Amino acid sequence: MAKKGMSRRDFMKGAAAGTLGVATMGVLGACSQDSTTAEEMSWDRETGVLIVGGGGTGVAAAAQAALDGAEVLVLEKAGLAGGTTNYSGGVMQAAGTKAQKDFTDYADDTPENHFQLWLKAGEGLVDEELVKDLAYGAPGHIEWLTEQGLNFTSVYGHTDIPYVDDALFADRIHVYEGGGGHGGGTPLVQALLNTATENGATIEYNTEATRLVVNKDGKVEGVVAVQDGAEVSIKATKGVILAAAGIDNNAEMAKELAPQQYWSITTGVPSCAETDTGDGIRMAMEIGAAV
Incomplete structure (x- = not known):
């Protein structure tokens, strides 16, 4: 957890x-x-x-x-x-993970930066508490998914938003083996299904x-x-x-x-x-x- x-x-x-x-x-x-x-x-x-x-x-x-x-x-x-998860791209965002440190130049990135980015990008229309929970919970979810058998192979970039401070951006989009394109959610589903049935x-x-x-x-x-x-x-x-x-x-x-x-x-x-x-x-x- x-x-x-x-x-x-x-x-x-x-x-x-x-x-x-x-x-x-x-x-x-x-x-x-x-x-x-x-x-x-x-x-x-x-x-x-x-x-x-x-x-x-x-x-x-x-x-x-x-x-x-x-x-x-x-x-x-x-x-x-x-x-519909089977149709997804097979990527997820998180800050401060081992994969981010291994694959990017953003070794010092934090969930707080991730939270602030989402908050400002939302232009005051988001649920602040929920967004913070998402940002701070994301690294733990990546770790948990790794424990269930997903192999994260790369972390890639972002698109700048003119009204958001550049310092809040980082490469946070995590890709696991078999993900990264349409239909990339299937490996995620199968890994979790295996954990469930094996237990x-x-x-x-x-x-x-x-x-x-x-x-x-x-x-x-x-x-x-x-x-x-x-x-x-x-x-x-x-x-x-x-x-x-x-x-x-x-x-x-x-x-x-x-x-x-x-x-x-x-x-x-x-x-x-x-x-x-x-x-x-x-x-x-x-x-x-x-x-």
């Missing part, structure tokens, strides 16, 4: 909260009306940590939870893991979570999913992680939440998984998550 900034667990919680925070009720559309509570549910199965979505976030969560010794089950709607996690494909099940106090206790054409209810004794918030292929949600992605969808050029339809956002909103 990184010593500074937030942990991977805290980051995932914050990212989910941030995503839901910008949602509007209009994206709910035709929502599930089943209100069966956990107390009324006759569970078909039980696991420890239940993760909805096996994309980049889901496999990372599965890897860490499995390393922590939890019983882990991942439900993935598609027939393979990775989601006991199970991932079930072609399984679509349809709703969250809460108890009378509003706490999520499990999920209802569709598998092989039949509904199955799964209880999670240690918690449910929603890792299915991508809206890259949902025109209705994108129109309200991400106009740029809406443009991509409607012009026919989105680079994303077909299964990225915002299921996590929808299910969370159905149980009254903050919007």
